[in-house]
Amino acid sequence: MDYHKLCLDLFGTDDVNELERIARAYREKNPRKAGRKKKFTAEDVQAIRSLLENGMTMKQVAERYQTSRQIIGKYLNEKPAKGYTLRITYMYQQYPCTIIDVDFLNQRVMARNKTKDVLHRAFGVTEAPTWDDFEAFLRDRCFPATRGNVKDLLKQLQLTSYDPLQIAEKTRGRTAEDDMWLKFSYYPMEGETYGQDQS
Template identity: 35%
Template sequence: MQQRTAKINFNAAGGTASGNATTCKVTIPTKWVKELGLDALHRNVELLFDGNRIILVPAVTGVDFARQKKKLGHSVYRLEYYDREQLCTAIYADFTDEILTVENYVEDPVKRAFGNNRNPSWEDFQLFLQERCLSKDRAGLREYLDTLGLVEYDPWEIIRITEGRMAEDHQWLRIEVYS
């Protein structure tokens, strides 16, 4: 592993930031940037912080994530979350490792699958699926499940059948097996 010492540059933040806000920047060797496959056109990165270190890695698109997982033989699905006919969020879910990545296509967090949460966990995903179904405690649930041809309450199976459509809202899901 190569190592360098650097200084952090602190600057006053602009725009709508508060008066005391600052931005922090670090200069990274160009050689390292090129070795990561980054350039002026492909410059999106993910920053990870574990409490002791900041790690910078190239951002992975949903398609890249799905391809990598499929190569490992994982069960991967792409869920498209719509508001009417507008695609709002694409969710790439790896059911083998129980991890996911999302791509948002709208700025309004109310229309995004996970609101302001840009890095949802598997638990967040499970809660999202439950929110797109009838409540498990709802009266008449047994009849509803019978109508769908299901033996038990399973949000994933319910959504595969109903597309996550709920009365009086316009959001729905399209699910496809990623191949």
């Protein structure tokens, strides 16, 4: 094979220095710094949040902004702050009402409401819930510990003890009293691999 001719045909040159430059450019990741630009500004994201809070569905918002629901979700659902390894989304039917980030190590919670309806908020009018508020919220999303057939219910859920978090995970926090439910997403501590997302 005539490599001299091949270089001329493929690269338009047989100069060694020029061929090395071409090879370096090929190996360099994204040499022109090209790529998808950020689609939404902070103002856009705030406007999208307002539309959702006022009753528009994710599908309707995506159609308005001529994008997909996944892209909208990517901008709205940033990762929790450092130390927070669980995110619980308090849902009403298909609408997210409150985002709850949980730091088990320091027993902290952060809540962000996505609705103006206090009856559909996880902590009602409370904007900065405490750890006690969080534990009470979980208990409210479970069958009571004093229920007569609690042992049978735990057995059905394959649990050995009454743990409101584990019960809520198994039942998605559904109760007979309302149409609210819980969505759980786990995030690793820094340096660890990602856990599971229960949609």
